[in-house]
Amino acid sequence: MSVENWAALAVSVTTLMGALAVGVRHLVKYYLAELKPNGGSSIKDKVADIDNKVDKLEARIDEIYKFLIK
Numbered sequence: 001m002s003v004e005n006w007a008a009l010a011v012s013v014t015t016l017m018g019a020l021a022v023g024v025r026h027l028v029k030y031y032l033a034e035l036k037p038n039g040g041s042s043i044k045d046k047v048a049d050i051d052n053k054v055d056k057l058e059a060r061i062d063e064i065y066k067f068l069i070k
Contacts, residue, residue, distance in 0.1 A: 001009075034043045 037044045
């Protein structure tokens with residue numbers, strides 16, 4: 001292979017690696033954004049909402065259980 005071919009190969013590989021790095025960076029930013037609360041539409045907000053509902057249901061079940069025991 002000539003010097004030009006090696007240079008072209010090096011540029012091609014570098015370009016592909018750069019594109020891959022940018023793609024991975026974009027995906028990481030996207031998924032990390034889903035883990036931060038943002039007012040209702042993130043995964044973190046949904047999990048917190050479900051957790052609050054479970055706590056309320058546990059409190060109701062405890063009240064019903066205490067009522068039935070008496």
